[in-house]
Amino acid sequence: MTAQEERRESAWPSGSGPLLLGVRHHGPGSARAVRAALEAARPRIVLIEGPPEADTLIPLAADEDMRPPVALLAHAVDEPGRSAFWPLAEFSPEWVAIRWALEHEVPARFIDLPATHTLAWGREGAAAAEPEGPTSAAEEPAQQAQGETVPEAEAEAEGERTGEGAGEAADENAGDGGPGSAVDTVRVDPLAALAEAAGYDDPERWWEDVVEHRGTGGDVFAPFAALEEAMGALREVEVTGGRDRDSVREAYMRLQMRAAQKEFGDDEVAVVCGAWHVPTLREKRTMAADRALLKGLPKVKADMTWVPWTHRRLARASGYGAGIDSPGWYGHLFGAPDRPVERWLTKVAGLLREEDRIVSSAHVIEAVRLAETLAAMRGRPLPGLTETTDAVRAVMCEGSDVPLSLVHDRLVVGDVLGEVPEAAPAVPLQRDLARLQRRLRLKPEALERELELDLRKENDAERSRLLHRLRLLGVAWGEPAVSRSSTGTFRETWRLRWEPELAVRVAEAGVWGTTVLAAATAKAEADAVSARSLADITALAEHCLLAELTDALPVVMRVLADRAALDADVAHLAQALPALVRSLRYGDVRATDTRALTEVAAGLAERIFVGLPPACAALDAEAAQEMRGHVDAVHGAVGLLGDAVGAGHGDLRVRWHSVLRVLSGRDTVPGVIRGRAVRLLLDDGELAQDEAARLMGLVLSPGTAPADAAAWIEGFVGGGSGGGMLLVHDERLLGLVDTWLTGVPGDAFTDVLPLLRRTFSAYEPGVRRTLGELVRRGPGRGSVAAAGGSGAPGFAADLDHDRADAVLPVVRLLLGLDDDRVRIDDNDLAGVAG
Incomplete structure (x- = not known):
């Protein structure tokens, strides 16, 4: 019996016209129903909602290396970042229809609005209204910078009011008119509406009960007829006009249906599309009216291919307009x-x-x-x-x-990641990346994982270079992480996770070259020329060393030297120096020649030494805090620069210590910077503890304004610099702070309190507790070796009862207790002090 004879014996009556199968996207019940209907009807052609440019890609769905979830990716040739996706899972009705057609050697065609119009429409309509398909690659940060939003796919961007887009707002498409149109459109959520009519509060639960878990009763076409009738009733309440996006898409679909009916016969065509569209596809419209709706649509040149997709990106929680709540569960039900x-x-x-x-x-x-x-x-x-x-x-x-x-x-x-065959069209850069992934055994995975690299091993070093080059190209497959096993420069830790949008990033990066190395080199050179600040260029130089872009580094260094010679802002120079110095450490591990980098770094350091003291004068509080950060950064950089510079630059450490001495003793420098300079000299052994205590005593004398003294203290012992432990082990310094603090006038104490709280709140709880224990004992003769041995000024060994009695009235007042109702002993007071 021929396929046509089998079809005549099926339940689909002759003369009924095309078989319209309205579905829920990514619904396993719909997928099973579509397969059963196609088996019964045996059409000679299957038409599927999707971009017609992908017709040539349909045969790849039968490739043994094609494993859903996958997506059709369309991007503008001249603007690769402008892209759209049409995702398909194993349980998507469209995927089932494609596979059925290939298995039965029946032609399959996509009949939705071409991507050439979809991408152009997104560009022109973005200013007027936000499209609904938020899985567009152009909605990722890189594309948002362009000020554009492209719908993921028109099939999905319309929210697919087909019974498959539960939870969408009823007015999500308001004002979403087409080109030259400003019509308002009132939408309904069909899944929610049908569920409510059936007495269900949860649309997903209704769908499972009526579709996923119920049989067809022997008539495989009955569910589609019932759904078409329900959608027709729902569409009657929709208010539209003019040339909105749905009407244009449906006009194109009708034209493609007519062409297929003319070629294969009225009863030989099956159409698989969102159930929302079925009522209008059934309507009798003139070809002239449909063509008029399509006249004058904008166009861009577009390319298409298959790309891997993930279950997580099918989930509604990811922002996908036609998403489902449980793709992993639906995949299980289908399989x-x-x-x-x-x-x-x-x-x-x-x-x-x-x-x-x-x-x-x-x-x-x-x-x-x-x-x-x-x-x-x-x-x-x-x-x-x-x-x-x-x-x-x-x-x-x-x-x-x-x-x-x-x-x-x-x-x-779920984190299932699909696969596409090598035969799928791809830009040359994508092919080079795939070759490197295979050679380096770095398989893309949807589930995030950590990768530990030992740069002394060649394969790991190549992996590192690849990941750094991709980051420079904007393909954030891997993000550097803090290593838990080692802090050596020969170790790197990466967090890897492959997202479908990275295929778009690779297509975008293809404009820079046909291989990862060539593209990264060209991108680095272009970024160096267009960099806005000196710090951006030094960071780029660091990236070039990490990625081993030997051809790009000379260009970057030349631009860096030119910018550094012209930039007189000490803050800019201080921001740029640390990245350069960090880069010098990569020479040993990566066998990179960093001599040119060393010369530039030494030159920057010398200019900072000369310009820093004048730059620190007469700063307000906010600018002083920022400059303090620059001082810390330069101090760390000079320490690392160390012996890397030649004899021609002298001992940079000695010269830097001279700068710190100037900063510590100049009254025009803000207190937070002066205190920080004293602390750095003390840590480096360039300042004796007695001298540090003398300088603190001078600053905390009654002649110094309380605010300036508090700022000095913050610079000296504030933040995470270990200042708390310094006070713990040197009771003289803590005693000076205690004496000054108890002598601050009441009106000034309110002003300095926020600064002091910021200083001491950064200490570890154990440090704060120890300082509290010392302070509650009151002044006395300390016995800490670091303070100079026993007899040094510090804190007594026992509680100072006179000081304790002075605070009791305040404690009682805070607790709301009368004198005769409470007795607070020493232990209670110690707890309060701690």
Whole structure:
């Protein structure tokens, strides 16, 4: 029996016109229903909602290396960042239709508005209204900088009011008119509306009950007819006019349907599209009217290919307009041959065991029983995700939502990453990247993982270079992380995670070259010329060394030297120096010649030494804090620069210490910088403790304004510089602070309190507790070796009762207690002081 004869014996009646299969995108129930309907109808051609430019890519869906989820990616040839995606999962009805057509050697075609118009429409319409498909690559930060938003795919960007886009706002498309149109459009959420009509509060639960878990009763076409009728009723309440996006898309679809009917016959065409479109596709419209809607649409030249996608990017939580709540669960429902609940709960048990939770076979059995009981009590045909989740929480997670969140993240949503065959079209840069990934054994994965690299090993060094080059190109596949195993410069730690949008970044970067090395080199050279600040160029020089861009480094260094010679701002020079000095450390590990970099760094350091004291004079509080940070950065950089410079530059450390002495003793320099200079000299052994104590005593004398004294203290012992431990081990310094603080007048104390709180609040809790213990004992003769031995001024060994008695009235007042109702002993007061 021929396919045509089989079709005539099917339930699809002859003379009924094209078979319109309205679906929910990414709905496994829709996918199964589409497959059953196509098997019964046996059409001679299958038309699918999607961009027609992808017709030539359809045969790749049959490649053994093609594994969904995948997406069709369209991008403008002249503007690769302007792109759109059409995602497809294994349980997407469109994917099932494509696979059915390929398996039965039936032609399949996409009939939605071409991507050449979709991309151009997004560019022109972005200023008028936000499209709904937020999975567009152009909505990522790099494209937002261009001030443009492109719909992910017109099939999805319209929110697919087809029963598949639950939770979308009813007025999400208001004002989303087409070119030359400013019509308002009032939308309804069809899934929510149908669920409400059936008495359901949760649209997803309604969909599971009526579609996912119910049979067709023998008539495989009945569900589509019922859904078409429901959508027709819903569309009657929609108010549209003019040439809005839906009407233009549907006009194009009708034209493609007519062409297919003319070629294959009226009853030989099957159409798989969002159920929202079915009522208008069924309407009789003239070809002239449809062509008029398409006249004058904007265009751009577009390329298309297949790219890997992930379940996580199919989830509505990712911002995807036609997303679903549980792609992992839907994938399980579609793929499970039988007993889906038992198989699902077995997966959950396996995951929890991997996380060292005690889950036995008995737990699985009890969870299955509970899920089935809950479904029966709630009047559901089979347990759904709600019932299985409740059962997992009660039986396997002991009522806790903490392990349940792991189940949701890993299984309900999931991190499945699709694959596309090598035969798929790709820009040359993408092919070079794929070759490097294979050679270096760096497989893209959707699940984030840490990668430890030992740069002494050649393969790890090449991996490092690749990741640094990609970061320079804006392809953030890996992000540097702090190594937990070693702090040596030969170690690197990366957090790797491949996102689908990175395919767009690679396409964008393709304008710089056909290989990763060539593209990174060209991009670095261009960035050096266009850099706005000296710090940007020094950071770029550091990246060039990390990425081993030997051809780009001379260009970057030439621009750096020119900018450094012209920039007289000490703050800019101080910002630039640390990155240069850090880069010098890479020479040993990466075998990079850093002589030119050393000369530039030494020259910057000398200019900073000359210009820093004048630059620190007469600064306000905010500018002084910023300059203090620059002083710290330069101090660390000079320490690292050390012996790297030649004899022609002298001893940079000695010259830097001279600068710090000038800063510490100049009255016109803000207190926070003077205090910091004294502390740095003390830490380097260039200043004796007695001298540091003398300088602190002078600053904290009654003749110094309290605010200036508080700023000096912050510079000396503030922040995370270890100043707290310095006060703990040198009771003289703490005694000076204590004496000054107790003598600050009441009106001035209110002004300096915020600064003091900022200084001491940065200390570790243990340090603060120890300082409190010292202070509560009151002045005395200390016995700390660091303070100069026993007899040195410090704090007494026992509590000072006179000082304690002085604060008792205030403590009672704070606690709201009368004198005769409470007795506060020494231990109580010690607790308050601590």
